[in-house]
Amino acid sequence: MKSILIIEDEKAIAELERDYLESYGYTVELEGRGDIGLKKALEEQYDLIVLDVMLPKIDGFEICRQIRQTSNIPILMVTAKKEDIDKIRGLGLGADDYITKPFSPSELVARVKAHLARYERLTADKAERDESIRIRGLVIDKPSRRVMIHEKEAMLTSKEYELLLLLASHPNRVFEKEELFERIWGVDSNGDAATVTVHIRRLREKIEHDPSNPQYIDTIWGVGYRFKV
Amino acid sequence: MKSILIIEDEKAIAELERDYLESYGYTVELEGRGDIGLKKALEEQYDLIVLDVMLPKIDGFEICRQIRQTSNIPILMVTAKKEDIDKIRGLGLGADDYITKPFSPSELVARVKAHLARYERLTADKAERDESIRIRGLVIDKPSRRVMIHEKEAMLTSKEYELLLLLASHPNRVFEKEELFERIWGVDSNGDAATVTVHIRRLREKIEHDPSNPQYIDTIWGVGYRFKV
DNA sequence: TCCTTTTCTTACGAAATTATTACGTTTTTG
DNA sequence: CAAAAACGTAATAATTTCGTAAGAAAAGGA
Numbered sequence: 336m337k338s339i340l341i342i343e344d345e346k347a348i349a350e351l352e353r354d355y356l357e358s359y360g361y362t363v364e365l366e367g368r369g370d371i372g373l374k375k376a377l378e379e380q381y382d383l384i385v386l387d388v389m390l391p392k393i394d395g396f397e398i399c400r401q402i403r404q405t406s407n408i409p410i411l412m413v414t415a416k417k418e419d420i421d422k423i424r425g426l427g428l429g430a431d432d433y434i435t436k437p438f439s440p441s442e443l444v445a446r447v448k449a450h451l452a453r454y455e456r457l458t459a460d461k462a463e464r465d466e467s468i469r470i471r472g473l474v475i476d477k478p479s480r481r482v483m484i485h486e487k488e489a490m491l492t493s494k495e496y497e498l499l500l501l502l503a504s505h506p507n508r509v510f511e512k513e514e515l516f517e518r519i520w521g522v523d524s525n526g527d528a529a530t531v532t533v534h535i536r537r538l539r540e541k542i543e544h545d546p547s548n549p550q551y552i553d554t555i556w557g558v559g560y561r562f563k564v
Numbered sequence: 565m566k567s568i569l570i571i572e573d574e575k576a577i578a579e580l581e582r583d584y585l586e587s588y589g590y591t592v593e594l595e596g597r598g599d600i601g602l603k604k605a606l607e608e609q610y611d612l613i614v615l616d617v618m619l620p621k622i623d624g625f626e627i628c629r630q631i632r633q634t635s636n637i638p639i640l641m642v643t644a645k646k647e648d649i650d651k652i653r654g655l656g657l658g659a660d661d662y663i664t665k666p667f668s669p670s671e672l673v674a675r676v677k678a679h680l681a682r683y684e685r686l687t688a689d690k691a692e693r694d695e696s697i698r699i700r701g702l703v704i705d706k707p708s709r710r711v712m713i714h715e716k717e718a719m720l721t722s723k724e725y726e727l728l729l730l731l732a733s734h735p736n737r738v739f740e741k742e743e744l745f746e747r748i749w750g751v752d753s754n755g756d757a758a759t760v761t762v763h764i765r766r767l768r769e770k771i772e773h774d775p776s777n778p779q780y781i782d783t784i785w786g787v788g789y790r791f792k793v
Numbered sequence: 794t795c796c797t798t799t800t801c802t803t804a805c806g807a808a809a810t811t812a813t814t815a816c817g818t819t820t821t822t823g
Numbered sequence: 824c825a826a827a828a829a830c831g832t833a834a835t836a837a838t839t840t841c842g843t844a845a846g847a848a849a850a851g852g853a
Contacts, residue, residue, distance in 0.1 A: 407686055424674050431682060445653050453660060457636055457686045479736035480784060492840060493786035530842060532800065547801085556850065557799070721829055759831055761811065766829095768812095776812080785839060786810070 337451055338362040338380070342372035342398065343387040343413065348436070352385060355440040356447060369393040376402050377486070380469040383451055385443075386430075388414040388423075396428060403429040407458075409450040413438075468503050470564055473542065473551060475503055484542050494519065495538045498531075502552060502562035511559040535560055566611040566680055567591040571601035571627065572642065573619050577665070581614060584669040585676065598622040605631050612680055614672075615659075617643040617652075625657060632658040636687070638679040642667075691733040699793055702771065702780060704732055713771050723748065724767045727760075731781060731791035740788040764789055 339356055343349040344367045353363040364381075366372040369390035376384055376398070384402070388395035399410055412423055412433040423430050431450055434443060468475040474483040480496055482489045491499065497519050502510065512528040520526055539546040553561045568585055572578040573596045582592045593610075595601040598619035605613055605627070613631070617624035628639055641652055644665040652659050660679055663672060684690070691697050697704040703712040709725055711718045720728065726748045731739065739747075741757040749755055768775040782792045 424678065427681070429681070429685065449653065452656070452658070454686075456658065457683070476736075478734075478738065479790060480738045480787065481736070493784075494841075526842070529800095529844090533802085533842075536801065536803095554800070723830075755831070758811095758833090762813090762831075765812065765814095783811070 336360070336362055337382040338364070339383045339385060339447065340364050340366060340372065340376060340379070340381045341385045342366050342369060342376075342390065342395070343385070344368070344390050345387075348387075351440065352443060355444055359444050359448075361447070369395070369398055373398045373401055376408075377405065378469055378472045378474060381408060382454075383409045383411065383447060385411045385413060385447070388412055388416075388419050396422070396426060399423075399428045399430050400426075407454075409454050411443075411446060411450065468500075470503065470506065470562075471550070473503070475500060482542065489541045491538065491541060494534050495541065498534055498538055499542070499552075499562075502560065506562050506564035509555050509558055509561045513559075515559060531559075565589070565591055567593065567609070568612045568614060568676065569593050569595060569601065569605060569608070569610045570614045571595050571598060571605075571619070571624075572614070572616040573597070574616075577616075580669065581672060584673055588673050588677075590676070598624070598627055602627045602630055605637075606634065610637060611683070612638045612640065612676060614640045614642060614676070617641055617645075617648050625651070625655060628652075628657045628659050629655075636683075638683050640672075640675060640679065689733070691735070697729075697732050699732065699735070699791075700779070702732070704729060711771065718770045720767065720770060723763050724770065727763055727767055728771070728791075731789065735791050735793035738784050738787055738790040742788075744788060760789075 339361050341349055341352055341356075341363060343352065343365070346367065349365050349367070353365055356363050364375070366375055370393050372386075372390075373393065375381075386395045386398060390398075395412055395414075399412065402408065402410065409431045410429070412419075412430045413436065414420065414423075414433060415436040417435060420433050420435070423433050432446055434446060466477050468477075472485045475481075476483070477500070482491055482496065482499065498515065501515065501518060512531045515531050516524070516526065516528045520530070535552060536546070539549050539552060542551060543549045551562060553563045555561055568590050570578055570581055570585075570592060572581065572594070575596065578594050578596070582594055585592050593604070595604055599622050601615075601619075602622065604610075615624045615627060619627075624641055624643075628641065631637065631639060638660045639658070641648075641659045641662040642665065643649065643652075643662060646664060649662050649664070652662050661675055663675060695706055697706075701714045704710075705712070706729070711720050711725065711728065727744065730744065730747060741760045744760050745753070745755065745757045749759075764781060765775070768778050768781060771780060772778045780791060782790045784790055
């Protein structure tokens, strides 16, 4: 199931796009504000972005440019003005396609489909899509072992990182403390599952806004922990 | 220098396309016959293919399909009939773009350029292709194996250079010490990953302003090292 | 409400890992 | 061939991370 983010301030158009894309089986999220849209694009895990050029505050060009700093996700730019097309090209923003209003919904779907297919084709063996996990402002980048929490890096120790990665790789699954201990410390490690508690605590200290009211890692009483999504 | 193959049987059009693309610095090869074009596409090393739909004997659809069996090279399909576009899409041939005759030459160039850029972006380990790597005042010039740090040359030994190059070619990626050792000293080398530590130290001595507070090479505790960007 | 169990939280010493230095050996260079 | 440079090893110092324990707090059950 592919998920698409639409950044578009005209609600009527946005909803039209959404309805069409959803009817073709895509999961769609709407966002009317450019700044929030950019934030979402950077923090969440989408497969494609439909981006309106004309937005209040921060325009589509800038959003595109910023997304491209860290991601190769397909970006489809939507514009009412033909002149914008030259601009998109000229600036070398790295947009993957552009489509001018008014457009037929089936045109949109066709392009979305094509770009998703190509992206998959080209990134298949690189497994680029799996190299980071993005959930609600938390980004785990595996190659660099870095964790960003709302754009800011959290400096995790090795055990903390492994713990977080294991939990976040299986969202909502409850892990018993014993299992966490075994999978990270090793079966033959003679330690104690109580250690896990302390590391969870330290991890929360670093990634949770309020460690006593965790937003990411839930305690399941009498059992263990879970990464909530 | 990027090379482009044009498969097109109308000589006048083909030459027009060629002239334009060449004037933008691309190397262009023309091929009038579909079957030979397919053969070339499969056997030679092009960066992009401009493919006419209407060809005698074997048509563009079939050529596209066959190329896609073994290659992800960007394919731009050219057609005179609007109906063909739906067909290209519908068949899921994997063409990257289509352009209808008559088209302005600059339109062609713009699309070629965009697709080359995207392909590069998605497939590249960019650092591996380039002649030199430049990051924050550090320049690694591969052909000459020289390293400049803020305009001044750093005299690195062979091992130091290889270490730096490997790390800097994959910015931000964390390398385990064992992996560094294996990749530079060789798998069958009977040494110890501890020697990596010493070489990292010596490397830092030469490229870091304050080796105890490295700006380029981070230590990832319990894991290895990473070239930070 | 009170008691029991489980988790949270803190602090500190232990353990593990890396940084740094020194030195002897090997390789390269002049 | 001699001198210099590069390399690998080992020993020690410095630093970071880890594990444990113990009291506090929270959750669940009677």
